[in-house]
Amino acid sequence: MSTLRPLVLCGPSGVGKSTLIKRLFDEFPNKFGFSVSHTTRQIRPGETNGKSYHFVSRDEFQQLIKQGEFLEYAEFSGNMYGTTAKAVQSVSSSEHGHRRAILDIDSQGVKLIKMNHAHLNPVYIFISPPSYGALRQRLEGRNTDTDEAITRRLKMALHELHYARKSGSFDYIIVNDDLNRAYALLRKVVLETPDEGERLSRV
Ligand code: ADP
Ligand code: 5GP
Numbered sequence: 001m002s003t004l005r006p007l008v009l010c011g012p013s014g015v016g017k018s019t020l021i022k023r024l025f026d027e028f029p030n031k032f033g034f035s036v037s038h039t040t041r042q043i044r045p046g047e048t049n050g051k052s053y054h055f056v057s058r059d060e061f062q063q064l065i066k067q068g069e070f071l072e073y074a075e076f077s078g079n080m081y082g083t084t085a086k087a088v089q090s091v092s093s094s095e096h097g098h099r100r101a102i103l104d105i106d107s108q109g110v111k112l113i114k115m116n117h118a119h120l121n122p123v124y125i126f127i128s129p130p131s132y133g134a135l136r137q138r139l140e141g142r143n144t145d146t147d148e149a150i151t152r153r154l155k156m157a158l159h160e161l162h163y164a165r166k167s168g169s170f171d172y173i174i175v176n177d178d179l180n181r182a183y184a185l186l187r188k189v190v191l192e193t194p195d196e197g198e199r200l201s202r203v
Helices: 017-027 058-066 085-092 107-116 132-142 147-165 179-192
Strands: 002-004 007-010 032-034 070-076 079-084 100-104 123-128 172-175 196-199
Touching (some): 017 032, 017 179, 058 070, 079 085, 079 107, 123 147, 132 147
Parallel strands (some): 007 100, 007 123, 032 100
Antiparallel strands (some): 070 079
């Protein structure tokens, strides 16, 4: 079974990754599929278990680690997040229409995929905020996190931005200032990058 090159989206929490991904799915319902990660964090209003994430307990997450299910996993802001091989495969398999998988992961996950699963040959895209102040405003405006969680996420954002500044970390950096402009750039990148990857059976 051949697979299409996954798209890895990374960027600080609150920068607008989910918003951009949703627009892509709305415009191309059959071309892309979301790689549904597992997480131990609490479900937010508007999220659906099995669609936004697989919401699991820490014990269940540990069990999946032991079973070797994850391509990568990381602790982010006090919660565990991970991508299973199954999550990527289920998007790419022909039974689901052979779609291109989109992963929304943090920079720790990006590093792990580069180190351990480079054969997947993803396109790495960093979504950057126009400024730190704008990021704070978006996290506050989203109204899904406590003040403490927002502070932690803003702290994590510094790590994400630091990694993105290192040369060669990402294939593309898109500044999400104006949403329409950022979406037009993302659309161009995903439609114009070659999508042929290697075989998923090697995962
Ligand atoms: P992420 O998935 O990266 O954590 P979200 O997609 O949840 O971020 O976006 C965080 C908040 O910022 C949401 O309330 C969203 O509507 C808003 N947002 C996204 N893009 C922009 C933008 N370009 N300008 C202003 N607000 C934005
Ligand atoms: P949130 O709690 O806002 O949904 O996500 C917090 C952070 O976790 C974001 O940076 C998001 O990209 C990252 N994330 C989501 N799923 C995964 C995953 O499977 N692996 C890794 N490493 N990070 C993830």
